[in-house]
Amino acid sequence: MVRLKSRYLLMEIRFEDGLVDQSLSSSTVYHDILRSVENTYGDYGFGCIKMSFKVKYVNPFTGVVFVKCSRDYYRMLWHAVTFLKEVNGRQCSMNTLHLAGTINSCQRFLVKHNKKQLRKMLAQCKTPAEKGKISKMLKQLPSAKSMEDEKKKRQGDLALKHLTG
């Protein structure tokens, strides 16, 4: 058996006007990215990418997108995404935050990234109400210690899996 290896890209859509688009769905993102691939890499690139390209998750409020792609051609996808100008008919730019081999590690990165963003937002807060809201959110997040424990446990599991086959 041959395993089909894939890569997951964590991307962020930023609209030009700084607003969010609630009507953003995975199918519109899928078609816009594919069109951009066809534009930059032509029919050949389109064929390569379309084999295993999938939009796994879209969050219209934060603009976060999880994308799955074959490992051989993820660079093509990455390049094409930088040339993307429009999603859902609105001017935007796409920013790749993370590249990973599993969707799980992408998600872990996203949690860390969001934590950082929340801290940044906390520093920029002007009213006490906003400050309270964000600090409440920060408290709800898992602590650094629990995340470290989880990491150790995961590594232990992997090692065990490796030893036992």
Next chain:
Amino acid sequence: MSSRVTAKQKSEYYYLKCVLEQEENGTIKYIVLERVKLKSLIVNALKQLHGLVGAAITVDVLKCEKTSGEIILRVKSSDLIKLRSSLTILNNYNGTPCRCNVKQVSPYLMSLAADSRAWSPVEVRGKQSRYYEQS
């Protein structure tokens, strides 16, 4: 004493000899184009198959022979595959079906001068076959 010349490095450019062909009433005819039109045809073919990345490839038209319809192209060796594939896919000129027949590809321009495949046993000299002469 004869000396041997060895090229150690990979050559920078590749040269292609090709012919644009078109079928008219069951016979194959050459299409003879101006350099600018030919270049635009090639760039369009590259853009179709390889997109903007392909259209950015530098292809030089070195020669457009008017009598035999032969074209000699020069391309960077890293872009050879892209050019060759899009010439294969090329199938249309001004709405009429056509094809690009790539006759020879070589890293040395000089080797395009002689084509062993185009060699014919009938010599022009005296319009007689060489075999005929020998026998």
